[in-house]
Amino acid sequence: MSRTEVVVYENPDLLAAAAAARLVTRIVDVQAARGAASVVLTGGGTGIAVLRELRESSARDAIDWSRLDIYWGDERFVPADSDERNEKGAREALLDHVPLAPERVHAMAPSDGEFGDDVDAAAEAYAKVLSDAAGPDADVPEFDIMLLGLGGEGHTASLFPETAEVRETQRSVVPVRDCPKPPPTRVSLTLPAIRRAREVWLMTAGTAKADAVAQALAGAPETQIPVSGARGYRRTLWLLDREAAGKLTKVYEPPAE
Numbered sequence: 001m002s003r004t005e006v007v008v009y010e011n012p013d014l015l016a017a018a019a020a021a022r023l024v025t026r027i028v029d030v031q032a033a034r035g036a037a038s039v040v041l042t043g044g045g046t047g048i049a050v051l052r053e054l055r056e057s058s059a060r061d062a063i064d065w066s067r068l069d070i071y072w073g074d075e076r077f078v079p080a081d082s083d084e085r086n087e088k089g090a091r092e093a094l095l096d097h098v099p100l101a102p103e104r105v106h107a108m109a110p111s112d113g114e115f116g117d118d119v120d121a122a123a124e125a126y127a128k129v130l131s132d133a134a135g136p137d138a139d140v141p142e143f144d145i146m147l148l149g150l151g152g153e154g155h156t157a158s159l160f161p162e163t164a165e166v167r168e169t170q171r172s173v174v175p176v177r178d179c180p181k182p183p184p185t186r187v188s189l190t191l192p193a194i195r196r197a198r199e200v201w202l203m204t205a206g207t208a209k210a211d212a213v214a215q216a217l218a219g220a221p222e223t224q225i226p227v228s229g230a231r232g233y234r235r236t237l238w239l240l241d242r243e244a245a246g247k248l249t250k251v252y253e254p255p256a257e
């Protein structure tokens with residue numbers, strides 16, 4: 001049974017710092033229990049701010065970086081050195097500053113990579129990366145922590161309301177064209193793939209997100225509010241600043257330990 005928790009922080013800076021602290025602790029606990037850990041990264045301002053805070057954390061090297069698998073929930077289909085790439089943002093914020101095992105960093109293809117401008121091929125290739133990592137009985141690994149942001153209209157990763165991509169039930173990874181949030185072409189995990197995560201952490205700040213947060217927590221249909229369908233099979237953790245939590249009426253009490 002998955003549980004939903006909501007934690008509200010005073011401001012976006014505190015949200016990013018606290019999320020980074022939580023991330024260190026969670027990764028260390030998972031590695032202690034199972035040896036290795038896997039984290040799925042997100043783009044966006046909050047997602048990258050958390051990585052920056054993690055780089056600055058005095059506890060960061062409690063993580064065994066050599067036994068951490070890194071994936072992405074979505075990626076902009078642009079050239080590798082574009083500032084719009086989520087991978088480039090993550091590398092600048094954290095990944096290039098810690099001793100990760102390069103073969104354990106699983107980036108989605110850029111538009112000037114081995115598949116050229118074929119975004120369908122890039123999506124299919126990432127689906128294969130996931131199925132290879134999942135083993136014989138699944139198409140997607142059981143990610144330990146999936147980090148996600150959300151947009152004011154309720155998108156998460158690159159899944160937008162009332163689109164074929166948010167309705168996808170078979171594929172784990174899809175190409176996204178004409179995305180309302182620029183750049184227009186992307187690669188994204190689907191909701192079934194997102195729900196393979198043990199824990200999904202939804203991290204966002206600002207009044208522009210308050211409606212989507214409240215609608216998702218009220219159980220809005222995922223085709224209308226995609227982030228509503230972004231649930232971990234053990235835990236869904238909402239990490240918000242006061243503004244993003246501004247339309248919540250129900251107080252979420254964390255479960256008694």
Ligand SMILES: O=C(O)[C@H](O)[C@@H](O)[C@H](O)[C@H](O)COP(=O)(O)O
Binds near residue numbers: 047075086149150158
């Ligand atoms: O590639 C992307 O654009 C992100 O994956 C996207 O889903 C992002 O997380 C949200 O749009 C929130 O972005 P902000 O935190 O900047 O509002």
